[in-house]
Amino acid sequence: MADKKVKNITSKSENLTQWYTDVCLKAELMDYAQMKGFIIYRPDGYALWENIQEYLNKRIKALGVRNVYLPTLIPMNLLQKEKDHISGFAPECAVVTRGGNKPLAEECVVRPTSETLFCDHFRSVVHSYNDLPVKYNQWCSVIRWEKTTRPFLRGSEFLWQEGHTLHESEVEAREFALSILRIYNEMGRDLLAIPFVMGQKPASEKFAGAVDTYTIEAIMPDGQALQSGTTHYLGTGFPEAYGIKYQDKDNKIAYPHYTSWGVSTRLLGALIMVHGDDEGLVLPPKIAPIQVAIVPIRMDSNPEVLKKAREIEEKLKNAGVRVYLDDSDKTPGWKFAQYEMKGIPLRLEIGPKDMEKGQVVLTKRYDSSKVFMNIDELEEKIPLLLEEIHTGMYNKALAFTNEHIVECRTFEEAKDVITSGRGFAKVMTSSACEEEDEKKMKEELNATPRVMPFDQRPFAEKDFITGEDADTVICFGRAY
């Protein structure tokens, strides 16, 4: 940790945008690069991404997914084969026109996503039904030129994983896309302590080239939606455009069914937004690179304090706890503020008086509550306490999310929810009026249909705008 004073940050409730930037910078998660829209992932920020990688690698490999790496550059001819796709991405591309001091015969783009490369490669991988399913994933960065950028949430470059799979049938492909979505959702619950709304995107919000897009959406403190991960069923359109054919079980030529799916470093943005407070970052224990920060008190005048602190450090390490002992000569006050800013889930103080009583003081970052704990019980009880903190943080976020999904029966109710920043306006619509409903919501409230939740239990009979017979539940919201 750098030797500098922890400075105050803007209040979260007063100015969320400024607060967010303050936390990103002062918790040392990132720094701005010279080029607008590009950032540097500093060690404490990148470590969060590494923990996401570790979690997801384990989960997707268990489903038979294998990691690969495809080129950073995509030649123009390849990008242009699927029409919907190119029209969606071309305006955002960074274009390479020279290589090795010479103009390129064919311009290429820095990958904005890799469907086109995967499909070009799949053509030489898939020949028979025996070759299916193919389940690949790649960890990489992508570049999409953005006008308005914010650290992690929207940038001209971000880190992500992109999965690409081929299947024999539509049913299998859709089921696979859904099983990945469920893994993303469980990662929210079990690693990030963030509840998501799972569902399907309305046609207007689909990925360029997809038949259907599934999504997990989180609600931010200002009530706005953050699309946090998507999985796509792409049908056979890409395989047809790229000539991926195989001989099926009946000896007929067929096109495989395609899925792609991804989450990105945008999740770090969600993590900061959902859990952070006026003292800075607040990390859930499962993803925190350091789970417990030990701060010895009056260690100069009592050499025994540091000795005991080291013993505790060692014991906790052996118990599988990620622990950091700050034995620097900075004041305890500085250390407290520093580890609060950094969001470390648990602070452990030990001083001469505590030692006399055979105990330590533990302070939970997320609710500032204190616990006294017997030194002999630390190894056993701290892992349980970290579990408790995780559950506490998840439940707090879940309560917030549930409060911010508001059932609305009329446009006026929806307007009230959206304009007051109270979250998702959950409405009943008629699929026949989709365009009309979306247009009004967009033009008058700048709100878009974020998700048709999988939970489609109806709560009204009529479309909230047109009064037609309703058949669909949709959450409208403003989006990051």
Place this chain on the structure above:
Amino acid sequence: MADKKVKNITSKSENLTQWYTDVCLKAELMDYAQMKGFIIYRPDGYALWENIQEYLNKRIKALGVRNVYLPTLIPMNLLQKEKDHISGFAPECAVVTRGGNKPLAEECVVRPTSETLFCDHFRSVVHSYNDLPVKYNQWCSVIRWEKTTRPFLRGSEFLWQEGHTLHESEVEAREFALSILRIYNEMGRDLLAIPFVMGQKPASEKFAGAVDTYTIEAIMPDGQALQSGTTHYLGTGFPEAYGIKYQDKDNKIAYPHYTSWGVSTRLLGALIMVHGDDEGLVLPPKIAPIQVAIVPIRMDSNPEVLKKAREIEEKLKNAGVRVYLDDSDKTPGWKFAQYEMKGIPLRLEIGPKDMEKGQVVLTKRYDSSKVFMNIDELEEKIPLLLEEIHTGMYNKALAFTNEHIVECRTFEEAKDVITSGRGFAKVMTSSACEEEDEKKMKEELNATPRVMPFDQRPFAEKDFITGEDADTVICFGRAY
């Protein structure tokens, strides 16, 4: 594994280049991308890189190195600040001239290496001696436009790690660069089963912008050198060019001492070259994604065979062995050829007759030797056998390397070694004649000074060309 016939490959001794390409493609390590010089890292190739990442992450994190991520794109002004550096890299760059459908105000390059970005960032990280050392590393891909390319060995894009550290003193910085070099060397010994020659690069072969470059060099089957990893002591030149200053312990302004270091997917090329044979790839057990392939014999007529094979698979998994049971309906002959091509270190056959005897047949990939082993002893003995295989492969490669470093006392002797492909011509030179010696070796033999080995024990008194008093041992060779 794909359902296709394993085809013959070119003989390694007859045509090394064609053999190499055959193995890369038929062991399914890579495929060519559409753009010349770019490749696709297929699952079996990328898994090798993941194992290198796992090994190195553990080792460098133990030295306090932390992973970060810096942008893919570098604006021109930043690249140009260090003069030696830009003149070394500019001719190889891919240049982005448009972004988001508009010409860029300032062109940028896709990173060929990231010294310039790290230094620009370090300026805002380092202010006081308390902030030092800084030890960062990044896993990413780099693009360097190459005219002649070969899979893994030289490509227009490759994967690597690049470490960047700052230190208070030259001694500390050099020692750090050397400690990383030792880790690379140990990775060769312990993970890749490849012996390297460790040493320093002569001035003419240094990294653009370095004071000194340290290197690990491997000798390929054709006697040519493969530079397999480098670490650089860069002095204070970059910090001065980028304005990275700090207040030292005496309250004076000072520039930190800089190191950078990297290994790349070129190591996969070394792995294939050093160990492969006429049947295909041969993987050392420590890096092999699958260590044991189980092939059941006559399983159709004897259902007990597959049952026992599954038991063995389960037991080996529990013993920490990476095992794959092929219960497909392909013939044992096809499976044997397939796992030979894929380089799996150990094949385990079990058929009805083996079961009667309570044993299995194990075949070592690297020397084709067979071992019969009692089924009850597999969990205990197979891990030991894998260790033995690793040691056997390393010793074989070490013997080859030692035989191919030939002490030469005259130019004629060196000429004989180089032109006959017998490996490194190890010579004694006088540093006063460096240019003259190098010029003659380059012009007449197309050989360059690969490394001044750390083992500088003299074996002659005079420079092998000029006859001046010798003071330096150098290995000359032709390089990939």
